[in-house]
Structures are given as C-alpha cells and as structure tokens.
Amino acid sequence: MKIERLLTLLSDGQFHSGEEIGCILNVSRAAIWKQIKKLESMGVEYESVKGKGYRIKGGMELLSLEKIKDGLNKKVLAKLNTIEIVNTIDSTNSYIKQKYMSSPAQGYLCMAECQSAGKGRLGRKWISPFGANLYLSIGWQFDGGVVAMEGLSLAVGVSLVTALEKAGILGVKLKWPNDIVFDEKKLGGVLIEIEGDVSGPCLAVIGVGINIVMPRNKVSEIDQEWVDLGQISQKEVSRNKIATLFVAALVNLLENYQSCSFKDYKLAWEALDAYRGRDVMLTQGNRTVVGVAEGVDDTGALCVKTGDGVRSFSGGEVSLRRLL
Numbered sequence: 001m002k003i004e005r006l007l008t009l010l011s012d013g014q015f016h017s018g019e020e021i022g023c024i025l026n027v028s029r030a031a032i033w034k035q036i037k038k039l040e041s042m043g044v045e046y047e048s049v050k051g052k053g054y055r056i057k058g059g060m061e062l063l064s065l066e067k068i069k070d071g072l073n074k075k076v077l078a079k080l081n082t083i084e085i086v087n088t089i090d091s092t093n094s095y096i097k098q099k100y101m102s103s104p105a106q107g108y109l110c111m112a113e114c115q116s117a118g119k120g121r122l123g124r125k126w127i128s129p130f131g132a133n134l135y136l137s138i139g140w141q142f143d144g145g146v147v148a149m150e151g152l153s154l155a156v157g158v159s160l161v162t163a164l165e166k167a168g169i170l171g172v173k174l175k176w177p178n179d180i181v182f183d184e185k186k187l188g189g190v191l192i193e194i195e196g197d198v199s200g201p202c203l204a205v206i207g208v209g210i211n212i213v214m215p216r217n218k219v220s221e222i223d224q225e226w227v228d229l230g231q232i233s234q235k236e237v238s239r240n241k242i243a244t245l246f247v248a249a250l251v252n253l254l255e256n257y258q259s260c261s262f263k264d265y266k267l268a269w270e271a272l273d274a275y276r277g278r279d280v281m282l283t284q285g286n287r288t289v290v291g292v293a294e295g296v297d298d299t300g301a302l303c304v305k306t307g308d309g310v311r312s313f314s315g316g317e318v319s320l321r322r323l324l
C-alpha cells in the first residue's frame with residue numbers, strides 16, 4: 001500500500017521532497033498530493049515546507065511485528081496463534097469477534113495503528129488516532145462461561161499497571177471497573193466482550209487502549225480529563241516496548257485465570273484502587289446511589305458504604321463517579 005510506504009518514509013522525522021516521495025511511491029505529483037491528503041484524514045500531523053518537502057515533526061514510531069515478537073519469550077509466543085498489526089480498522093475488538101465467526105480465534109492478537117470506530121464501555125467512543133497510542137485486542141477461550149471470567153477486567157488492569165511499572169512508569173492506578181488512570185485522569189481502559197455460550201465454552205475478547213502520545217489535534221474529542229504516557233514519563237516511551245510488555249502480561253494472566261480467580265488479584269487491585277475511601281456516586285440507568293467506596297469483594301464487585309449499609313455492585317451497566 002502506498003500510504004504505508006509514505007508513512008514508513010516520513011516516520012523518520014526528516015524532510016522528504018515531493019520528488020523523492022514520487023520516486024519511492026512510484027507515483028505522479030498529483031498522486032502524492034492525494035496520499036498526503038490521506039495522511040490528513042487519518043489525523044497524522046505533518047509539516048509541509050516549500051523547498052524542503054514534507055515531514056512528520058519528531059517522527060513516529062510505527063508498530064513493528066518484528067520488534068514485538070523479538071521481545072516476547074517462547075512460552076508467550078507459543079500461546080498466540082496469530083499476531084497481526086493492521087493500519088486502520090473499525091475496532092480491534094470487533095475484528096477479533098468477526099474472526100471468531102470463522103474460526104475459534106483462541107490466542108488471536110490484533111494491534112491497530114488507528115481505529116475508526118474504537119469502542120469504550122456502554123457504547124461510548126474510544127478516540128483512536130493513528131500511530132499515537134496503543135489499541136490491542138486478544139481473543140481467549142474460557143470453558144466455564146462468564147463465571148470463569150468474573151473480575152477479569154479488574155485483573156487485566158492489575159497486570160497492565162504491573163507491565164507499566166516494568167517500563168519505569170510509576171503511579172498509575174485503577175478506577176473500577178475498567179479504567180486505567182493517573183492523577184485521576186483517564187490514561188486507558190479495558191473493554192471485555194463475550195462471544196458464544198455465556199454458560200459454557202465462550203470467547204472473551206479483551207481489548208486494551210492506552211494513550212502513549214495523544215496528538216494535540218485530537219484532544220477536543222475526549223470529553224473527560226485524560227492523560228498520556230508522554231506526560232507521565234520523564235523518558236521517551238516506545239510504543240513497541242509497551243505493546244510487548246502488555247502482550248506478555250495479558251497472555252500470562254489469561255493463561256492462569258482459568259485455574260485461579262479474581263480472589264487471587266483482589267489485594268493487588270485494592271492497592272491500586274484510585275477511589276478507595278472516596279465519596280462516590282454510582283449510576284445505573286436512571287438510578288443513583290451515593291456512598292463511600294470500600295474496595296471490591298472476591299468477585300470484583302464494588303463495595304459501597306451507603307446509608308443502608310454496605311452494598312455491592314457488579315460491572316455491567318454501572319458507572320462510577322467521584323463526588324468532589
């Protein structure tokens with residue numbers, strides 16, 4: 001694809017003249033313009049300077065299958081039946097679900113440079129600009145239905161924070177049930193969708209989105225406080241390194257989760273709980289409950305101390321907000 005070759009060329013951050021681009025892509029001047037316009041529609045920020053050409057200021061680290069595979073150990077690689085990197089896709093979660101229609105999709109991993117219809121919980125949108133953050137999904141078969149997956153999105157959160165710590169990124173916390181936060185701002189999220197028999201063998205599609213360096217032209221689309229790893233870390237953050245650490249963490253967790261349960265992750269989750277002891281409000285449809293967040297139970301349900309005693313809430317349709 002021409003656009004991939006153009007991106008690879010410009011990813012070095014240097015200026016490339018129209019002539020050079022035309023030569024490498026084997027296209028006319030008019031066709032170069034079309035490709036450049038495509039970059040724009042993908043949300044890639046580039047510079048165009050008369051007499052110098054085009055560049056992506058600061059360069060861009062594209063995802064590399066080779067680098068990611070090189071960083072994974074044999075045990076992890078053996079558990080993955082496919083690792084795929086795609087440029088643009090509607091949603092990596094939807095893609096894995098589609099794959100499941102034609103084959104079991106166990107251990108199918110997909111990462112995308114960009115999502116045109118990235119999904120959050122409850123039908124919300126996940127802003128997914130090109131080449132900036134990380135969007136990945138993995139399909140994993142669970143034999144015991146949804147019961148075997150109880151608390152999984154919380155356990156995934158714990159494993160991702162541990163992976164970030166390995167990259168030297170400290171202070172990241174979790175907000176029940178699926179948010180990865182820093183300084184109470186949203187850094188990432190986990191979206192688990194289930195396909196198949198919810199009481200028997202089924203496929204969990206585990207989707208993870210994490211902001212690495214959010215392009216400034218995209219920030220207005222996020223309607224809550226957010227943060228990216230670039231703002232948190234003192235050092236430059238490698239997308240391929242974070243992808244590798246996340247894949248290893250997810251495979252190791254998923255492999256073990258069948259034989260253990262959320263109970264084994266409860267203490268670790270509570271140590272990362274961003275809202276513990278805080279006044280909170282829970283919303284479920286048009287019902288709201290106010291109380292103090294008191295951690296989670298052995299299934300991962302949130303415990304809230306209310307006027308009527310401690311009540312527990314399971315993920316589903318529940319939204320949690322802190323009261324200021």
Ligand code: ATP
Pocket residue numbers: 120121122124125126127128176177178179186187188189211222223224226227318319320321
């Ligand atoms: P809850 O699920 O408890 O209601 P939430 O408001 O974070 O929490 P989610 O469905 O978990 O909702 O996440 C989707 C929301 O996250 C979007 O509505 C938007 O506000 C925000 N968002 C979307 N894209 C990004 C992004 N790349 N980085 C940070 N936040 C984002």
Ligand code: BTN
Pocket residue numbers: 090091092093094115117118119120121124126134135136137178179188189190191207208209210
């Ligand atoms: C949330 O906070 O609500 C969850 C966000 C999950 C976003 C990821 S990005 C990769 C995968 N594909 C999607 O469409 N969503 C998840």
